[in-house]
Amino acid sequence: MTKQIVRIKDIAERANVSTGTVDRVLHNRGRVAEDVRQRVTKIAEELNYEPNLLARTLVNNKVYHIAAIIPDPKADSYWQAPKSGIDKAEEELKRYGIRVTHFIYDSLDAASFTRAAGKVEELAFDGILVAPIFYRESLAFLNKWKSSKVPFVQFNTHIPAYEPLMYIGQDSYQSGVLAGKLMHYGCREKATFVVAHIEEDIQNSTHLIHKEQGFVDYFSSHGQEGFYTVIQKDLKATAQHTIAQQLDSLFEEETQIKGIFVTNSKANIVATYLQKRQITHVRLIGYDLIEKNLHFLNSETIDFLINQNPKGQGYWGIYGLADHLVFKKKNNPIKYLPLDIITKENLQYYIEADI
Amino acid sequence: MTKQIVRIKDIAERANVSTGTVDRVLHNRGRVAEDVRQRVTKIAEELNYEPNLLARTLVNNKVYHIAAIIPDPKADSYWQAPKSGIDKAEEELKRYGIRVTHFIYDSLDAASFTRAAGKVEELAFDGILVAPIFYRESLAFLNKWKSSKVPFVQFNTHIPAYEPLMYIGQDSYQSGVLAGKLMHYGCREKATFVVAHIEEDIQNSTHLIHKEQGFVDYFSSHGQEGFYTVIQKDLKATAQHTIAQQLDSLFEEETQIKGIFVTNSKANIVATYLQKRQITHVRLIGYDLIEKNLHFLNSETIDFLINQNPKGQGYWGIYGLADHLVFKKKNNPIKYLPLDIITKENLQYYIEADI
DNA sequence: CAAAAAAATGTGTTCGAACACGCAAATATT
DNA sequence: AATATTTGCGTGTTCGAACACATTTTTTTG
Structure with a gap:
């Protein structure tokens, strides 16, 4: 024994x-x-x-350069978390020769992604961690990396094929289903629900479409025909109309709205609106524990946030590359992170949690 | 740089x-x-x-003996998970000289706890991991370990003082609050909610009392006086009455019951009852991802399970001791694990998750 | 003041794996 | 048959920290 x-x-x-x-x-x-x-x-x-991994890594003093291609945290604070996860992993792994170089792009500008990824192309890295939020622009690079055999890890957005070393993130479709369930549990009456995409180019963002699909599918398999109505709404501030104005006309047209599901981290925009108009009977579900959302979660204007564990995505992403490069361990090619349901009452434990 | x-x-x-x-x-x-x-x-x-931890542990080939005092997984399948977490940690840490000896007691028999802990006492271990589910019986041992300076980690049940190396588990009170929120979100009408303790000696189980208190407190701070009623029910099968019979009389006496909150892992007993009686309008919230509960979660008789990450508790508990004994790292004395909200739709990601 | 004791500091080995190097035996080449 | 080449296998060093042991320096003591 x-x-x-x-x-x-x-x-x-x-x-x-x-x-x-x-x-x-x-x-x-x-x-x-x-x-x-x-x-x-x-x-x-x-x-x-x-x-013995310890003895092995002790003797090995090569340096591995990893490129991290992520959106600018300053423009969209959601991306602060993956960055800090990456930094934490780098700190822990620097002993084993892991060095990370960041390539930051603008999450609203597809061309900036191309520029960032292009730079990485020139420089010959040992591994790449990328959040490929622009579908079309990403394909070419994923393809190149595949043929040049550079190991790369995708996170946040899943673009299958191209044989990444691994994907880390959520199952977008299932998170839409989950949002459906939460909405349904909180509202058994006849109702209309809105799936809102805010400030996004949804045609180029497959994961948002998957979320919507999951939400819609939940309701088509629960409750009889016509009892629940789900409508989709693409909300973008334009020169002509603010988002608030667009929501005004939405509520005029649709009188039965009992819940809104925001597919990205911008639920706070809807929450601001609901608070201003003093609408309290509408359920609101969104994503991501960013500061602006937390405020409304605590005031209970937002009922639930689905957490994507963004810090963990960055952290495990770097670890996945290190496992491959340094420790020669094999990883599961798809690591789906749990769909954490966050509400005011359990928020603190997800904020405090290290990873 | x-x-x-x-x-x-x-x-x-x-x-x-x-x-x-x-x-x-x-x-x-x-x-x-x-x-x-x-x-x-x-x-x-x-x-x-x-x-460099690697180099340090490489040279150090002492063997550290850890005693794990936990309830029998065969009697209550909940305890399978902590055990497998402990086993996993031991597997990973055996290189550093960590050896775990299990001392199993009967979760329904306080005397068996005393016997198990007594054996550990005799044998002089380098560290102890204990789930002190019997409050009274635990005190003496915690006190002894404190004065003999044996580092010990508590998990699952928090008994403060006695300076454990750390506590790992949930904040029971807050998990009761969370259950209140989930109940409330799913039921805005006037209602009566039941807090059910099933097959437990609650007088000797502080954490169940804390859960109840959290649940009660949630409703006293939400909704006006008299709108929501919370009643407590201690359910134990006796020679005279089965639990089903006790529930029958409960539903006769209380006609407004809209939700039941089961404070331990036995929500499946209530679920079985509800299904047999074809009661579908009652919300049911419980704890723990054990097989019997999952069945009812999937059939949507149980709405939510709060997950205590039991595998993680065992895993991190052993790691806490190893950090102290082997790596000489300091740990936070209280590690509250997240209050995970599990529903049919996000279950799979918590089952698959390694830790 | 010399010998002994105590204090301060240096040296060498160990842990397990990786890998460069070296040497011997087998085989090939002229 | 003499020499070169390949194949097969062993030895020794390295990584960073820990610790036993050796050596040098300082202080104390008779």
């Missing part, structure tokens, strides 16, 4: 060879007689040998 | 002493001239020296 640690030396003794030979076998460095190779392999398996 | 790793050797060179001297200074081993000690300390601080 005593758990015994198996070392290369132990294998070597049993196989009557030197540690150097075992090392060659385990790392497929060749230069070993076939019969010896088989004997050593067999013994290693029998003893259930697992390399 | 290039992050430089500072080694003992670097400090030694700058201070014009040998690495041995630096080592003595850093570990307060004495036998160093005062002026040299100050010089070295100063340089270590300036360079922001942080010991």
Whole structure:
């Protein structure tokens, strides 16, 4: 029952060879007689040998350069969290030679993404962490990285294919379903629900479309035909109309609105509106624990926020690359983070949590 | 900007002493001239020296014995999860000399706890992880461990004082508040809510009382006087009455029941009842992702389960002890785990999650 | 003042894995 | 047959920290 640690030396003794030979076998460095190779392999398996990562990394002092391509946290505070997760991971991993260089782009400007990713292209990194929020612009780069075999990790937005090392983030569709459930649980009467995309180019943002689809699908499988109505609304401030004006006319046209589901982190804009118009009977569900949203969560204007664990996304993203580059561990190619339901009453534990 | 790793050797060179001297200074081993000690300390601080944990643990091959005192998973399947968290941590930490011995007691028999803890007492462990679910019986042991300076970690149930190395688990009171919120969000009409303690000796289980208190307090601060009524119910199968019979009479006496909050992992017992009686308008909220509950969560008889991350509790508990014993790191004495809200739609991500 | 004791400091080995290097035996080349 | 080349395998060093042990310096004591 005593758990015994198996070392290369132990294998070597049993196989009557030197540690150097075992090392060659385990790392497929060749230069070993076939019969010896088989004997050593067999013994290693029998003893259930697992390399000591510490000793391994201790001797390895290569430096690995990772590029992180993310939106500017100053423009959209949501992106502060992934950045701090990345920084935290870098801090922990610098001992193992991990160095991260940030390439910041503007989350409202697809061309700036292309520029940032282009720079990374030129510089030859050992790994790339990218939040590919612009679908069209991302494809070309994902394709290039795939063919040049640079390991890359996608987070926040899932663009399948192109064989990323891994994807880290949420299942957007399922988070829409979850929002549907929460809306439904809070409102059993006949009602109209609004899916609101705020300040987004939805045609180029697949994950928002998935969220909407999940929400719609929830209601088509719950409650009889015609009982619940879901409408979609694309809200953008224009020269002609502010968002408040657009919401005014929405509420005029649709009198049965009992809930609004905001597909990105901008639920606070709707909350501001509801508070100003003193509308209290409308349920409001959004995303992300950013400062502006938390204020309305605490005043209970926003009922629920779905948390994407953005800090964790950055953190695990860098770790995924390090596992590949430094520790030679394999990771699951898709890491779906939990869909955390946040309300005023459990908020504090998600804010305090380190990762 | 290039992050430089500072080694003992670097400090030694700058201070014009040998690495041995630096080592003595850093570990307060004495036998160093005062002026040299100050010089070295100063340089270590300036360079922001942080010991390389890997190298440290590599050389240290002491074995640390930890006792885990937990209820029998076979009797109450909830306890399977902490056990597997403990096992996982042991697996990861065995390289650093961590060995865990389990002491299992019966979660329905306080005397068995005393026996298990008594055995640990005799055997002299380097650290103890304990789920002190019996308040009275735990006090004596906590006190003994405190005075004999054995580091111990409490999890699941928080009994303050006695200076544990740390407590890991939830804030029971706040989880009751959260249950209140969820109940309230799902039911805006006049209603009666039941707080049900099932098969528990509540007088000896402080955390259940805290949950009830949180739930009650939520409703006293929301909604006007008399709109919501909260009643407490202690349900235990006896020779005279089954739990179903007790629920029958409860529903006869109280006609306005719109929700039931079960304070432990036995919500499935109420769910079975509701399903048999075909009661669908009653909201049901409980705790813990055990098999029996999940079935009713999926059939939407249980609306929400609050997850205590039991696997994480065991895992982090062992890690807390290892941080202290092996890595000499300091931990926060209270680690409140998030109050995860689980519903059918986001369940899968909490089941799959490793920790 | 010299010898002994105490204090201060330096040196060398260890942990487990990786890898460069070196040497011997087997095989190939002339 | 002599020499070169390949193949197979062992040895020794390295990583950073810990610690035992050795050595030097200072202080105390008879």
